[in-house]
Amino acid sequence: MTLRPRLRDAAFRWLADELDTDDRAELQRILASAMGGDEASVAELAERMAGPLRFGTAGLRGPLRAGPNGMNRAVVVRTTAGVAEWLRNSRHAGATVIVGRDARHGSEAFCTDTASTLAAAGFDVRVLPSPLPTPVVGFAVRELGAAAGIQITASHNPLSDNGYKLFDAAGTQIAPPVGEQIEAAIAAAAPAVSVPRAHTWSRLGDEVLEAYLRRLETLPKGTHRTLRVAATALHGVGAATLREALRRNGFTDLSLVAEQADPNPDFPTVTFPNPEEPGAADQLLALASEVDADMAIALDPDADRCALGVPLPDGSWRMLRGDEAGALLGSHLLSTLDRQAHPDPLVATTIASSSILRSIAATHGVRCDLTQTGFKYLVRSGDGAGTGLVFAYEEALGLCVDPDAVRDKDGISAAVLACDLAATLNADGRTLLDALDELAIEHGVYLTDSLSPRFERTSRIAELMAELRADPPTVLAGREVSTEDMLPGADVLRIAGEGVRALIRPSGTEPKLKAYLEVVRPVAQPDELTAARAAADARLADLRADVSALLDA
Template identity: 50%
Template sequence: MTQTRTSTTAQEWISHDPDPDTAAELSACSEDELDERFARSLTFGTAGLRGPLRGGPNGMNLAVVLRASWAVAKVLKDRGLEGRDIIVGRDARHGSDEFALATAEVFAAQGFPTTLMFTAVPTPVVAFAVRHGGAVAGIMITASHNPPNYNGYKVYFEGGFPIVGPSDREIEQAMAEAPHADEIPRHSVTPSGVDQVQRYVDRASHVRHTHGSVRIALTPLHGVGGEFALDAFVRAGFSDVHVVEEQFAPDPDFPTVEFPNPEEPGATDAVLKLAADVEADVAIALDPDADRCAIGVPTPDGWRMLSGDETGWLLGDYLLSQIEAGPVKDVTVVANSIVSSRMLAAITAEHGARHVETLTGFKWLARADLDLPGCTLVYAYEEAIGHCVDPAGVRDKDGISAAVLFCDMLAALQRRGHTVLDALDDLARRHGVHATQQVSRRVDDFDEAAAVMSRLRDTPPDRLAGFEVTATDLQHNSGDSRTDALILTGGDDEKWVRVVTRPSGTEPKVKSYIEVRCGVDGDLSAAREQAYALRDQVASVVEQL
């Protein structure tokens, strides 16, 4: 190997890599491969550090985890927070056990009392434990719904909030200044945390507002949420639960699904079949770290999954209906992100509460009420099946408490002789048909995603499906409202189209979020047919952008 700048850096990294497997892997790489591995380091996206399991600074490996943990500890110490409690959790992915142990040992060596969760846990358990255990920070080792060869490193700071800037940039800067990975001190830690886990499950079970039971079909998609969800359901009074046996135990290879993401085609086939077989009232699929929840319901044409927006409308309307009109509702906040449906804003206005729109990601949604003195967030959702139904308990998305609340809502509907489809029809009559769809374009890498966004900014379309549209570039905004997204909008109060395009923060994709709204003038079926046809027209154009 010639001594290029990259190879010199790589050789130094390899000589200090504490994991002989990744050191050997890097040593066997070609110069081109090393150039790619060392071209950049992992950075904090919408959900922390996340990348493929491989050696080098832009993969998830022991060296990166040690340096990240040292960096977080440095940032906390620079803020005078040394000696405060730290929570460390993990899912059941490849490498998670080793990464979580190393993380806890680094914090312990830096003088932080550290709780290393005794078992693999859902991500919201860590968020809850930080918020209610007085911890100054929490680390969750997870790649959520990414493919099996990925892992990640998610950071919560005090209050159980996912970190935002400038904390993320400060940690990245400290990582760049960190000692060699094999020189970072570590101190042994004994796993614990049983009490925090039990408190979380009990809290999740108490989001109910009514009584009655429903029959549930459940899959955790080979993730860590199965036992926790069952426990929460039983404590909440839902004992009629049927599980997809072959997907119930954690398995980091996710053998029965192509992608362990409830949004992906085919991922929920097994739970929908089970739901039909046992004549369930609802099908529930958790993603592997159980922070997201997908819902399936029976229809006259068979079972189907609800979109994240549909679930968001239903839960938002249900939660707001539990609050009496008056001073409390006036300061009640619900929120969704710029890529989610506009219907929640209309629902909120009808209830007399306050709606907030945030940037993409629960690190922003969790903070939706922080700039509104005297106001309280009660619900936030994002179209990617993320729901925060108990912000006082968990300031992040939480698939288990969302599942309990949905079943509670379903029990209330059934008591009135209504179905989920009836509730969706009612919302459409009140607020118009909102037809949504996501179009994702996979690209080779993040550079190609940036190139696609640049081309769209240079030559945005001026019409979509007959609508004259205008482009709003959120990169021109300032402060916390600035982000890499382009919004196309057109239409009037009765009929309009909206498309938000942005690069994924965790995968090499460019995503477009389409929404069409058509008012309902008596004939709901006709309005829905028109909205779906317009949505499909817009999607066909967006796919070619």
């Protein structure tokens, strides 16, 4: 591979407009090596100059590196200039904007650049006082009547990444066509070095966090508080807020994984700081066993996701799947819902999640909507504005249990509600596993699983999707299936037959394909639950094997 003049010139132009000395030096070293004939440097330079980061899940995410195809100060400043232009075009000139951050590498500088760029553009910028959970930003937008909120975070991505998450005036993630509008505004923005910045923004005190915590005190509906909890923040920013939220609600018997409690951008004890990843919850479950906990809670690093762990009859522990947690909390919320305050309630989940929520909702006489994957669609379910929404979840550990306050996934509020449920069950001599059995007897066995193969060559993702469209399977897990292509609305394939379903799509944030599997089997009588679950387990294993073969996983 040789360095082409077009790539060389693009790198020189970017360097001329670079505002950060360290990033400039980093890119200069790579360019010099590429000009010297080093093929690896040419490839690296081409990757960094491949194009601007695209707006995916509510904003930007990418590797920390110099160049337009990375998260760096120049990209953040030009992105914010584009957001400012979008706000002006949306009749929000001069409005309030909330800015927050997590504790990742680069987050503090990116937060300052974001606030300074917006302030220079004439906005009333209010910055959260310290690294705080992402849900606090969404809450602050609604609480303070802001026009937008921005959280600098890469959520549960690897330590080498960072990101830029944007909320609109409703405190919801942006949805099409806003991303395209902002991308156009970014493309038209001045070079980063020429974008004005001003340190005229203000820093909030603790009043927003205090209001958020007071709101969480309204969530539990039960009266029991005897519960021993083990928890981890996975080196993120959620531990202090979780501890205080549980304390205020009477759940004081809490043990945190000490090695993972304080924010640490190097994530030293986990390969991927995502509760879904194998091994990520190992230290949590060890602590839960050691302290004889009733329940375990894992937050992702920005605390917008919540995973639950439970003890098994043999004394071991396991983490619940996102669909299991969604079914439990959805059922609990609907069974305690004030129907006078919510006369026409709506719940929502995604096409990639378990379909059990629809059955639970029907039992309670509640509307249920299935949306595309992602909370930007879930909170707009039903009539397009989420009118009447009281609960939403997706299988990837995203739970929204108080949409009127935080119109996005919120791991802290979900943890509070989970403690309320677990304590109520404990007082009656029951467990979360017992509650899952009761749901299965009433609604049937709904088993879900997922595959998420990671690809070094990202172009292989599009190739596989094209191959599946051209030659879809006709049988999965011994069942005849048909394929629904959800283009142009979504790059998703839904392959389904009697009692089996596989939904396949590219990830919006990582170089992965994601496959969501479901098997459904009715339970005729309570004493048939064990046999029904065993049969469903076997069919799910067959489905996983068949889909793995399709994806080369």
